Amino acid sequence: MEFFNNHKILFRTALGLFVGLTIIVAILPAINNQENNATLPNAIPLNERAILGKQSFIANGCVACHTQQVRNVDMDKIWGNRPGIAADYAGITRTDFWRNTATLMGTERTGPDLTNIGIRQPSLAWNLLHLYQPRAVVVKSIMPAYPWLFEIKNEVGKAEIEVIVPDNFRKGINGKIIATNEALNLVAYLQSLKQTPLPDGKTPLEFLYKKTKEQNVGNGNNSILPDGQMLYTKNCVSCHQANGEGLKGAFPSLKGSSIVLGNDLELFVNIIMLGYDARPEYAVMNDVGTINNLTPEEVTAIINHEKTSWGNNAKTVSLDEVKKIMDFIKITTKK
Ligand code: HEC
Numbered sequence: 001m002e003f004f005n006n007h008k009i010l011f012r013t014a015l016g017l018f019v020g021l022t023i024i025v026a027i028l029p030a031i032n033n034q035e036n037n038a039t040l041p042n043a044i045p046l047n048e049r050a051i052l053g054k055q056s057f058i059a060n061g062c063v064a065c066h067t068q069q070v071r072n073v074d075m076d077k078i079w080g081n082r083p084g085i086a087a088d089y090a091g092i093t094r095t096d097f098w099r100n101t102a103t104l105m106g107t108e109r110t111g112p113d114l115t116n117i118g119i120r121q122p123s124l125a126w127n128l129l130h131l132y133q134p135r136a137v138v139v140k141s142i143m144p145a146y147p148w149l150f151e152i153k154n155e156v157g158k159a160e161i162e163v164i165v166p167d168n169f170r171k172g173i174n175g176k177i178i179a180t181n182e183a184l185n186l187v188a189y190l191q192s193l194k195q196t197p198l199p200d201g202k203t204p205l206e207f208l209y210k211k212t213k214e215q216n217v218g219n220g221n222n223s224i225l226p227d228g229q230m231l232y233t234k235n236c237v238s239c240h241q242a243n244g245e246g247l248k249g250a251f252p253s254l255k256g257s258s259i260v261l262g263n264d265l266e267l268f269v270n271i272i273m274l275g276y277d278a279r280p281e282y283a284v285m286n287d288v289g290t291i292n293n294l295t296p297e298e299v300t301a302i303i304n305h306e307k308t309s310w311g312n313n314a315k316t317v318s319l320d321e322v323k324k325i326m327d328f329i330k331i332t333t334k335k
């Protein structure tokens with residue numbers, strides 16, 4: 001048979017088959033994938049600082065302990081508003097010619113997932129202090145400290161940012177602890193990590209394997225307010241700590257605080273919804289309540305929890321009072 005005796009024909013046939021199959025099995029599907037893959041229309045690309053911060057995230061090995069993927073299971077609900085989809089990663093391109101795409105989805109969740117950390121913890125002061133010394137804000141944290149992202153200087157220069165570190169973590173340091181550019185880039189990257197909402201009109205994605213615990217939402221009656229302690233843990237504990245005593249030199253104590261115990265409810269609600277930056281010896285509190293979309297029921301429950309915990313023993317407030325103030329804030333801050 002000519003086919004088996006002529007090595008040229010044999011070779012060309014084999015080569016043709018190989019190339020044809022490669023195109024059908026690998027190349028066409030890849031092109032198809034590439035064409036059908038796009039970021040969500042409202043996705044915000046990383047800015048210059050955040051891109052540098054991402055390099056630093058890679059260089060410091062953060063991905064060893066932190067994932068960036070919200071799996072489609074109910075237990076992952078706390079890490080995002082919806083399960084992750086392919087489009088969330090479509091904007092990520094090769095790092096450079098020599099290095100492959102770094103999605104940073106991660107495989108190990110020793111620390112919390114960071115998909116939505118820009119929403120959950122937007123505070124610059126908290127993030128810098130946490131990178132400088134995680135134990136200063138989370139007592140039992142096992143996250144390593146990253147002191148090489150900070151410098152000690154005698155003066156705070158123009159455009160430099162001092163990290164407010166509680167006294168017991170400043171031992172042996174005489175001078176100001178200044179965040180390096182790398183630290184600021186890294187935090188800019190963390191602040192940019194926000195799950196992009198699906199475009200309007202898209203049916204929301206559901207998490208699978210739902211637990212059947214109904215959330216308890218109040219409707220004007222104090223007796224069915226949500227759990228204030230749980231809400232405090234979720235929204236306030238990272239700075240004011242579980243014992244309500246805050247961190248001396250960074251976050252004020254709510255135990256014995258004249259604002260918490262006092263009767264100026266408007267100030268209290270304003271602090272929660274709009275943030276607070278009244279004193280130089282403390283860091284800045286951002287608009288925690290607005291960012292987390294706290295409802296009047298939730299704010300009331302948090303306030304009452306703070307008024308009656310850690311030895312605090314003040315009169316509780318009613319949902320109606322809080323609601324009135326929140327409605328007013330909504331009107332005055334409407335853009
Ligand atoms: C050895 C594992 C480990 C490494 C490496 C690590 N972390 Fe963490 N991280 C943790 C743990 C555990 C926590 C939870 C306790 C805490 O908040 O400190 C955490 C918490 C965090 C949080 C707060 C998350 C939240 O939901 O409140 C941020 C932000 C964070 N890490 C960023 C980083 C960055 C940036 C790096 C790299 C520079 C890094 N981590 C490296 C283990 C790690």
Ligand code: HEC
Nearest residue numbers: 123126235236239257259276277278279282283284285288
């Ligand atoms: C990112 C850190 C952070 C988070 C989270 C946070 N706070 Fe604050 N809070 C601060 C800082 C910093 C101050 C002091 C600001 C100043 O005085 O300049 C403050 C001040 C306060 C005060 C005034 C206390 C006093 O006596 O001066 C109250 C009340 C308060 N916070 C309540 C809350 C509540 C309620 C929550 C949760 C819904 C919360 N905070 C979440 C950082 C935070």
